[in-house]
Amino acid sequence: MTQSMTGIRVRKGYDRGHVQFGWLDxxxxxxxxxxxxxxxxxxxxxxxxxxxxxxxxAGFPTHGHRDMEIITYMLEGSLEHKDSLGTGEVIRPGEVQRMTAGTGIAHSEFNHSQDDPVHLLQIWILPERQGLEPGYEQKLFPVEEKRGQWRLLADREGRDGALTVHQDLSLYATVLQPAESVTYDLKLGRHAWIQIASGIVTLNGEPLRAGDGVAVSEALTLEVIAESDAELLLFDLA
Structure with a gap:
């Protein structure tokens, strides 16, 4: 069920689709x-x-994608990535990967550890045009840069050391301690999606927890207050 308040629609984490195999939850x-x-x-x-x-x-064997911007946001563990561009990387918490599938790319993703699980958010964004040249970027965003503030991770221009994504959006992250707060002013004509990656927070007074997502389509000042240690993503979209 999707709950709503003025200008805000909540997608509860327990309402999401769920698949569980032996190796993937x-x-x-x-x-x-x-x-x-x-x-x-x-x-x-x-x-x-x-x-x-x-x-x-365990992990995903080699498979293909086209015409999609794919962002991997690591929360726990380490992920081994290989692709048809010749890229071979291990992604760890604090690091963010952007892969432009464009005209076609094949890649595999495996848990790099034989002992510890991996927890990540994989995000797909429709590109502003099809037929882009495939590409790859990976950057570390130290937790200190996200603590108590919104840190830009990706946008069309790659501002402030962010990744470049081929769409009119800006992706931010923040890490909060209990009672810490951040605000974000969503401008007229823009839209926002906020994803709670971990912890418990309130957003404009609405209680939210890990797995919940929020859609905003009105010009609003968004205030997040942490009830526990928390980590959030915010997408500012056209």
């Missing part, structure tokens, strides 16, 4: 794979937010 904010809900097909250019936990040593 995944929650889908929007329709994905065998999970289909016509009421939740994405939000603006945001098409997928998958909350994935991958067992030690």
């Amino acid at each position: 995944s929650y889908h904010t929007f329709s994905f794979g065998n999970y289909y809900d016509p009421q939740h097909m994405g939000f603006r250019a945001l098409r997928v937010i998958n909350d994935d936990r991958i067992a030690p040593g």
Whole structure:
């Protein structure tokens, strides 16, 4: 069920699609794979937010993508990435990966550890145009840069050391301690999606917890107050 308050619609984490295999435990904010809900097909250019936990040593074998911007946001563990561009990287918490699938790219993703699970958010964004040249970026954003403030992770211009994403959006993250707060002024004509990656917060007085998502389509000042240690993503979208 989607709850709503003035200008804000809440997508509760327990209402998401859920698949569980022996090695993968995944929650889908929007329709994905065998999970289909016509009421939740994405939000603006945001098409997928998958909350994935991958067992030690397991992962996704080589598979292909086209015409999608794919962002991986690491929460726990380490993920080994290989792709048809020749990229071979390990992604760890604090690091963010952007892969432009464009005209076509194949990649694999495996838990780099034989002992510890991986927890990540995989995000798909529709690009502003099709047929882009495939590309890859990966950057570390230290927790100190996110603590108590919104840190820009990705946007069209790659401002302030952010990743470049081929769409009119800005992606921010923040890390909060109990009783800490941040605000964000959403401008007229813009839209926002806020994803609670971990912890418990209130957003303009609405209680939210890990897994919840919020859609905003009015010009508002958004105030987040942490009730526990928390980590959030904010997408500012056209």
